[in-house]
Amino acid sequence: MSDVPASAARSTWNASDWHDALVVEAYAETPTARTIRMRLPASAALPQLPELVAGQHIDVRLTAPDGYTAVRSYSLASAAPGGVLETTVEELDDGEVSPYLVRGLDVGDRLEIRGPIGGWFVWREEEPAPVQLIAGGSGVVPLMAMIRAHEAAAHPAPFRLLYSVRSPEMAYYRAELEELARVSPRFDLDWVYTRRAPSGWPHAPGRLDVTGLAASVQTLGTSALTFVCGATPFVEFVADALVRAGRDPARIRTERYGGADGA
Amino acid sequence: MGLFSPGFMGRRREPVPGLPPGQHLVTDFPVLSIGPTPRVSTEEWRFSITSESGLMTTWTWDEFQALPQEDVTVDIHCVTSWSKFGTGWRGVSLDTLLEGVDTGAGFAMARSYGGYTTNVPLDELRGGKAWVAHQFDGAPLAPEHGGPARLLVPSLYFWKSAKWVRSIELSTRNDPGFWEQNGYHMHGDPWREERYW
Ligand SMILES: Cc1cc2nc3c(=O)[nH]c(=O)nc-3n(C[C@H](O)[C@H](O)[C@H](O)COP(=O)(O)OP(=O)(O)OC[C@H]3O[C@@H](n4cnc5c(N)ncnc54)[C@H](O)[C@@H]3O)c2cc1C
Numbered sequence: 001m002s003d004v005p006a007s008a009a010r011s012t013w014n015a016s017d018w019h020d021a022l023v024v025e026a027y028a029e030t031p032t033a034r035t036i037r038m039r040l041p042a043s044a045a046l047p048q049l050p051e052l053v054a055g056q057h058i059d060v061r062l063t064a065p066d067g068y069t070a071v072r073s074y075s076l077a078s079a080a081p082g083g084v085l086e087t088t089v090e091e092l093d094d095g096e097v098s099p100y101l102v103r104g105l106d107v108g109d110r111l112e113i114r115g116p117i118g119g120w121f122v123w124r125e126e127e128p129a130p131v132q133l134i135a136g137g138s139g140v141v142p143l144m145a146m147i148r149a150h151e152a153a154a155h156p157a158p159f160r161l162l163y164s165v166r167s168p169e170m171a172y173y174r175a176e177l178e179e180l181a182r183v184s185p186r187f188d189l190d191w192v193y194t195r196r197a198p199s200g201w202p203h204a205p206g207r208l209d210v211t212g213l214a215a216s217v218q219t220l221g222t223s224a225l226t227f228v229c230g231a232t233p234f235v236e237f238v239a240d241a242l243v244r245a246g247r248d249p250a251r252i253r254t255e256r257y258g259g260a261d262g263a
Numbered sequence: 264m265g266l267f268s269p270g271f272m273g274r275r276r277e278p279v280p281g282l283p284p285g286q287h288l289v290t291d292f293p294v295l296s297i298g299p300t301p302r303v304s305t306e307e308w309r310f311s312i313t314s315e316s317g318l319m320t321t322w323t324w325d326e327f328q329a330l331p332q333e334d335v336t337v338d339i340h341c342v343t344s345w346s347k348f349g350t351g352w353r354g355v356s357l358d359t360l361l362e363g364v365d366t367g368a369g370f371a372m373a374r375s376y377g378g379y380t381t382n383v384p385l386d387e388l389r390g391g392k393a394w395v396a397h398q399f400d401g402a403p404l405a406p407e408h409g410g411p412a413r414l415l416v417p418s419l420y421f422w423k424s425a426k427w428v429r430s431i432e433l434s435t436r437n438d439p440g441f442w443e444q445n446g447y448h449m450h451g452d453p454w455r456e457e458r459y460w
Binding site for chain 2: 015016020059061062063064065068069070071072073096100104105106109110111112114115117118119120121232236239240242243249250252253254256258
């Protein structure tokens with residue numbers, strides 16, 4: 001089409017093309033998830049990775065020896081400059097791609113990636129509003145990029161993360177999140193444990209409910225911009241409950257990762 | 264052909280006829296939306312088409328249901344790389360809805376309850392290629408999949424099939440809709456992999 005937005009002309013990088021990325025680091029984030037860091041080959045001849053915006057994702061393509069390919073989307077956990085692409089992948093038992101990324105892939109392997117993609121489920125420094133983040137499981141990945149960007153910018157708007165996990169050891173980035181909640185005057189953290197809570201935790205484990213959600217989001221009030229990310233049923237429940245509680249749908253942004261939706 | 268992923272075998276061995284490049288088949292029905300699911304009752308529901316000269320035709324739910332209904336079975340392709348074969352829908356063809364509309368426009372902007380927009384060339388809406396659908400698999404379309412009614416344009420990536428559609432505006436200009444302003448392709452043909460720009 002003729003009317004391609006001007007920003008596309010900034011570099012010769014094309015978000016639709018596949019680019020080789022080298023796996024430079026991979027470590028267990030939880031018993032079932034792995035953090036993977038990739039880097040694009042540094043070469044003046046290759047197009048440069050565009051600036052990342054916190055909340056974006058990439059597509060990853062795997063190719064079998066017979067040429068069969070599989071593509072899945074993965075959010076970036078950091079938008080920091082420097083050319084590193086970081087994500088965390090949760091292994092699904094019957095999954096095609098995630099078991100390979102969590103257990104098969106090695107440092108030094110290459111992956112094909114496409115992107116970065118997304119201009120809506122993103123947080124930019126220009127955003128003055130308080131931000132309420134709500135994550136279920138691996139849905140914390142793009143929200144972590146926002147938290148890190150917010151902290152790196154020493155941004156004055158308050159951020160609050162409500163993070164629902166099955167049990168304490170399933171939480172991604174726990175040490176970093178808890179440290180930040182301790183030292184930063186602009187970041188607060190609420191946990192929800194759905195199957196098993198840490199010992200001494202004041203609430204019995206259970207799914208996030210309307211009361212718990214309301215209690216957490218009331219702190220920042222109705223002016224907050226809300227980002228919700230996780231498996232589809234989780235996002236449906238949270239976004240629906242917020243709208244029923246009178247929140248403006250236009251202030252709620254969602255990213256649905258997939259999973260059973262009953263339809 | 265790109266590089267190989269050592270040790271990756273993949274699940275499906277047979278090439279699948281009818282699957283566009285870079286897509287994989289799913290049996291469930293993933294949900295992608297930009298925000299909360301709008302809840303629109305059929306009493307308050309309206310659908311309208313506005314021509315480039317500003318003439319508007321509006322249907323209430325009952326008027327829309329009284330139009331000739333078609334049952335179609337189509338394959339759908341999402342830009343996030345899943346495809347679903349043989350999905351069954353019931354709805355009204357855009358040919359029927361456009362019958363009384365006098366237009367020389369080349370482009371359409373679909374607008375939804377909830378604020379979503381997407382641009383589609385008018386050619387892709389005509390000739391038995393597009394519907395406003397209100398049933399999926401023989402049951403009323405669920406809100407998270409776009410109910411009461413959504414646009415169904417199976418020839419393009421599924422973000423063009425606007426959920427919760429409330430109006431179509433015809434225009435001589437091809438203005439970008441919501442995803443089209445956010446990095447996605449103006450046209451979106453899955454067979455040409457028109458995903459992102
Ligand atoms: C924009 C976007 C960003 C994403 N970012 C991340 C990320 O940062 N980290 C991450 O781990 N995943 C992320 N995902 C999900 C990811 O793309 C894959 O869907 C996931 O890794 C499963 O792929 P698979 O091939 O292993 O499973 P598949 O073989 O595709 O599916 C196996 C089974 O699991 C179900 N399933 C698929 N996805 C989920 C899910 N999320 N929860 C529960 N069940 C599911 C399927 O319905 C199917 O029954 C993201 C998805 C999207 C759309």
